Amino acid sequence: MADLSVNICGIPFKNPIIPASGVFGYGREYEQYYDLSLLGGIATKGTTGSKRTGNLSPRVAETAAGMLNSVGLQNPGIDAFIANELPHLLACDTVILANIAGATAEECAEVAAKLDSTGVHMIELNISCPNVKQGGVAFGTSCTAAAEVTKAVRKATKKPLCVKLSPNVTDITEIARAVVSEGADALSLINTLLGMRIDLKTRRPILHNNMGGYSGAGVFPVAVRMVYQVANAVDVPVIGMGGVMTGEDAAEMMMAGASAVQVGTAIVQDPYAPLRIIDGLSEFLDANGIDTAAELTKSVKPW
């Protein structure tokens, strides 16, 4: 059997498949289905300085090939996360990527500083949430703001820092370069694409927030393209995500440049998706005589 292990920023992962932030909570709901130690890692729900209740409902809408969400970073706040969720997560024998966000660079830095003395393996700084009024995507669509928040968080923690990028930009490589120049150790992408649906009878947007983030199978080609562009623009590892539904999708994302792959909407549709994708990746490697998952990374042969 092929070796699925990968190493990112010196952190060993058993396999490259990680449930994405926001679709897996803090893992508890999924333990009834399977042992979380089978996962390559877990990216936790975005956590902010204090508790947030998120946006008004309806907060999700279906689309032909995915979904829209406008959850808006509902979470219990960093102190409750550290006290009530983290001990349990750290006992799961998998890599924990603590996803953080904030309305200001100072808030993000404060959250990162609190995590610095915990056992989380990596901090994933979300500068790309389209569903909050302050911070969020406002950080991720300006090189200056993206650099500033990365600089503030970099100062606050020695943990490996992964910055999560927004696809809602003209040139994602500019933002990638800006955050790497301020000390990002890795990049993850893509967050959701800004989208909208309208109820034909009421003529109201389906989401109470009017617009929301589009994710799932439909965004896969956009995500592969952006991972490819970013992996060729910077010299740090890239964690790819966006519409990965199968082991073959994960292999394709890795060929484009990803060292590991996060899985989001596929889990909303099927809680077993991460395990199915791990098995599918393993079968793909074996069927093609490839010894290690790691050798897929950036192995695309452009024309």
Ligand SMILES: Cc1cc2nc3c(=O)[nH]c(=O)nc-3n(C[C@H](O)[C@H](O)[C@H](O)COP(=O)(O)O)c2cc1C
């Ligand atoms: C319901 C929902 C909630 C999300 N919440 C977060 C979040 O808190 N922080 C974050 O960085 N990304 C969040 N995301 C974005 C996902 O982590 C991922 O980047 C995106 O959905 C693309 O991957 P996918 O197509 O596999 O879902 C959320 C996505 C969904 C669908």
